[in-house]
Structures are given as C-alpha cells and as structure tokens.
Amino acid sequence: MSDISNTEFEVLEALWQQYPASANDIIERLNQSPQADKDQPKSWHQKTVKTLLSRLVKKKAISFEKQQRHYLYTPLLEREIYTAKESVSLIDKFFNGRISPLVAGFAKQSDLKKEDINELKALIATWEQEGEITDDD
Amino acid sequence: MSDISNTEFEVLEALWQQYPASANDIIERLNQSPQADKDQPKSWHQKTVKTLLSRLVKKKAISFEKQQRHYLYTPLLEREIYTAKESVSLIDKFFNGRISPLVAGFAKQSDLKKEDINELKALIATWEQEGEITDDD
DNA sequence: TTCTTATGATTACAGTTGTAATCTTACCAA
C-alpha cells in the first residue's frame, strides 16, 4: 500500500536476487553489489538495513518467518509488477499516459543502441501478431 | 538540485502552463485543472500553494520577480528536460537503463492503442533515418 | 491619514525517510 522509499527499494532489490534470505544475506549482497559510484562504494550499516527491513515488513512489502533466532524474509511483491506499476505512474504523471513521448525523451537524453531499437521492433511485432491492441479512438 | 516533491511538481505544472504567473494565477489553475479523481476534486489552499512556491524558489526550480506588491514566478526548468531526466532515472533504477523492458511492462499493465504503436514506429523510423544510433556493443 | 487587507515570510506540526544507537532477550561458549 504505502510507498516504498528509495533505500527500501534497494533492500528489496537485494532480496529479490534470491529469497528467502536472512538479514545478513541481504546486508552482504548490498555491500558487494556493484556500485553506481565506484569510487565511493556505499557501505550499508547493518542497523540501517535492519531498520529498512522492519519498515518493509510494516508496509507489507515483505514477510518474514522465524527461523531459530533470526528471520528469513520473502518479498510479497513481484519485481515485474511493482516496476510496471511505477512506470505507469510516471508515464501518467509526466506524459498523460502516453508511452511514445517517454520513449522520445529518453532517446534524446540517453543513448539508444541498435539493440534497443531491435528490441522495440520485436515488441511491436509481438503486439501486432497477438492483436493485443485496443482499437484506436 | 534538490528533488522536487510531488505537490511541488503539481505547482510547477500549473506554472509551466503559462508564465510568468502570479501566485493567484497558479492557485486558480490548480483549482480548476482537471482532476484525476473527479468526485472529490482536490482543492488547493492558497497558503499551501504559497508555501510550495517558496520551496520551489529555494530549490531554484523557479524564480520570481517583484511586481508591485506581489511576485511573478517563472520556471527555471524546462518541462521536457525535467521529465526526460526523471524518465532516465527511473529506467536506470528499474531496468538497468534499457528502454524496452519499460515499454514491455507498460504495455502489459496499461492498454496500448493503435495510435501509440504508430507513434513508436514513427519514432523508430526517425532514428533510423537520422542515424542517431550508437553502434551496438 | 488611518484602518483593513492581501501578500509574502515565518512558524507549526505530524508523518516519512535516511541513518543509526540503545534496549531486550534468547542462544552459544566456557
């Protein structure tokens, strides 16, 4: 329900890698996962991660199961669904629900590779084949 | 620099509609702009909007110019650039910088219209013509 | 000129977020 914050999302990412997982598993993954900023790798304090796990539990984004003294956590959200919903939100907010302005803006801001274009073409081909298209209005 | 919050963004949207604009202009626009939730139209309190304008000024997202007793505000960010950057951020965060998974997820979550597909095709055609494509790696 | 009022500035205040430290307590080592 409630929104997932940025740091909470990073913790969720670590959990999605493989689950169920213990807090320590997650801390390890976070501290060894490739950094965006390679010079100053972010080091996650264990207390911080535990706090974020608690918050994710409270937000019902993950669940846990008691295992001896510690917990094993499991995501309650699927990554694909979560990211797709957030994508739709952004597209609604910025582009009135239209996908192509997003793609156009992205292309202008970032570099498109030939591969990206081929993937897009493949997607379109799929849609056209499967007839997943709502009729024009 | 600092991030623009959700409500701040809505205020910015109203300003982007036309500027320079006074606080009152903006309040009016906000209170008559089409509501997502039509039943319970959000009513913006003037005090709230003024606060948000101040915060946007402090964040250097907008500027103002004294006009008699009141101010005229002007955006310092272009909408297109702002939204494109935010789009890139989301795509980096969720899809490792690849556009096609975003499009695929969006299509699964939302309805694609024939028009959307035609626009995408047109975009692709443009890129291919203009050779704006970075070579595959 | 004086009073009212509208405008921006300042202050408020609870909820969220990032980032931990401290508290409690149940196991494992000795």
Next chain:
DNA sequence: TTGGTAAGATTACAACTGTAATCATAAGAA
C-alpha cells in the same frame, strides 16, 4: 550455569513533505 553476544525491537533525530496558521507589512479603501 552463567555470561557475552547477536538478532530483532525500540528509540533517536534531523531533513523533507504535506498542509496550513500566524506574523509583518505595504498598498489601497474610507
């Protein structure tokens, strides 16, 4: 058995947010 420790629970705390109310002041009404 007992004491240290590690795991989660609770508490901390400032910055940011959403949502305004109050303060100070200048400009227009009377």
